[in-house]
Amino acid sequence: MRVFVTGASGWIGSAVTEELLAHGHQVLGLARSTESAARIEAAGAAVLRGSLDDLDSLAAGAAETDGVVHLGFKHDFSDMATAWRTEHAAVQRMLDVLEGTGKPILIASGMPAPEGGLLTEQDVLPFHGPESMRGGGENLALSYAGRGVRPVAMRFSPTVHGHRDHGFVAFLTDLARKHGVAGYIGDGSTVWSAVHRDDAAVLVRLALEQAPAGSRVHAIAETTLSTRDIAAAIGESLGLPTKSLAPEEVEPYFGWIAGFYGINVAGTNEHTRELLGWTPVGPTLFEDIAAGAYTNSTYAQSQ
Numbered sequence: 161m162r163v164f165v166t167g168a169s170g171w172i173g174s175a176v177t178e179e180l181l182a183h184g185h186q187v188l189g190l191a192r193s194t195e196s197a198a199r200i201e202a203a204g205a206a207v208l209r210g211s212l213d214d215l216d217s218l219a220a221g222a223a224e225t226d227g228v229v230h231l232g233f234k235h236d237f238s239d240m241a242t243a244w245r246t247e248h249a250a251v252q253r254m255l256d257v258l259e260g261t262g263k264p265i266l267i268a269s270g271m272p273a274p275e276g277g278l279l280t281e282q283d284v285l286p287f288h289g290p291e292s293m294r295g296g297g298e299n300l301a302l303s304y305a306g307r308g309v310r311p312v313a314m315r316f317s318p319t320v321h322g323h324r325d326h327g328f329v330a331f332l333t334d335l336a337r338k339h340g341v342a343g344y345i346g347d348g349s350t351v352w353s354a355v356h357r358d359d360a361a362v363l364v365r366l367a368l369e370q371a372p373a374g375s376r377v378h379a380i381a382e383t384t385l386s387t388r389d390i391a392a393a394i395g396e397s398l399g400l401p402t403k404s405l406a407p408e409e410v411e412p413y414f415g416w417i418a419g420f421y422g423i424n425v426a427g428t429n430e431h432t433r434e435l436l437g438w439t440p441v442g443p444t445l446f447e448d449i450a451a452g453a454y455t456n457s458t459y460a461q462s463q
């Protein structure tokens with residue numbers, strides 16, 4: 161299959177590109193800069209110059225390939241409204257092109273857990289429209305299941321971890337270094353799911369190849385890691401103590417990530433494993449942290 165991959169130069173996208181190429185697919189990667197284009201080419205993929213704001217480039221990529229993996233996203237947490245509107249417009253434009261073609265489109269999504277439980281693959285996210293979380297992209301894409309498209313929602317764990325990860329766990333590690341203590345909120349009983357980047361890449365390929373139209377797939381290897389244990393692992397890797405933060409300490413310590421770290425962002429994975437025959441092989445998040453995956457990493461934003 162020739163696959164259009166947005167975000168092919170990113171953390172997950174580069175692993176997905178490698179995985180697709182290793183399994184006989186061809187990749188056309190969207191690149192918004194010379195540096196990103198060079199990274200994609202070095203991986204052995206072809207480049208389409210464009211951007212998430214250039215809807216014609218997205219339409220061209222979707223039209224000239226056999227399927228789409230949409231991983232590009234504006235990770236500017238100071239302006240999520242723009243990121244969400246961009247996401248909605250990008251997904252809509254690609255769906256317009258794909259309607260009636262029978263082609264697959266897999267889009268990256270997330271997993272806010274329902275109050276008091278884990279998100280299941282059957283749960284429908286309550287986000288619709290460009291002003292909602294992730295631009296309502298998941299529901300928008302899945303609504304095309306009966307319209308000659310094979311849409312699949314790939315809900316990634318909040319930490320897709322590994323060496324060189326620059327995401328949330330890198331950010332939490334930066335905070336621990338900065339404050340001299342690895343903090344968690346309250347009793348630290350809120351939970352996050354986790355998946356290693358290589359396992360996530362395999363799952364993306366399997367879902368692209370096999371998942372039925374309308375599937376919600378969970379990229380989750382470890383379903384529930386408490387935020388207290390995550391903080392303890394980070395603290396141990398840096399030789400720093402772990403500390404429960406009182407309500408008045410949370411915002412000054414965590415900043416924008418407090419909203420994520422203080423809630424459950426976790427789900428189930430049994431249905432995903434059965435549907436696609438996926439068996440994550442790790443390493444686990446705590447193995448990565450203990451092996452020094454975050455000791456020298458820093459958080460990086462792409463916008």
Ligand SMILES: NC(=O)c1ccc[n+]([C@@H]2O[C@H](COP(=O)([O-])OP(=O)(O)OC[C@H]3O[C@@H](n4cnc5c(N)ncnc54)[C@H](OP(=O)(O)O)[C@@H]3O)[C@@H](O)[C@H]2O)c1
Nearest residue numbers: 167169170171172196211212232233268316319320462463
């Ligand atoms: N990593 C995680 O733990 C995690 C967890 C849950 C969900 N997700 C979701 O999974 C997807 C992939 O995440 P990731 O960790 O791989 O992100 P990432 O490393 O930040 O990569 C983002 C990708 O999007 C591209 N991009 C950003 N703005 C763009 C624009 N305006 N035009 C074109 N391309 C643009 C980047 O291109 P450049 O290389 O040019 O910057 C990069 O290739 C995202 O939707 C993310 O929200 C990730």
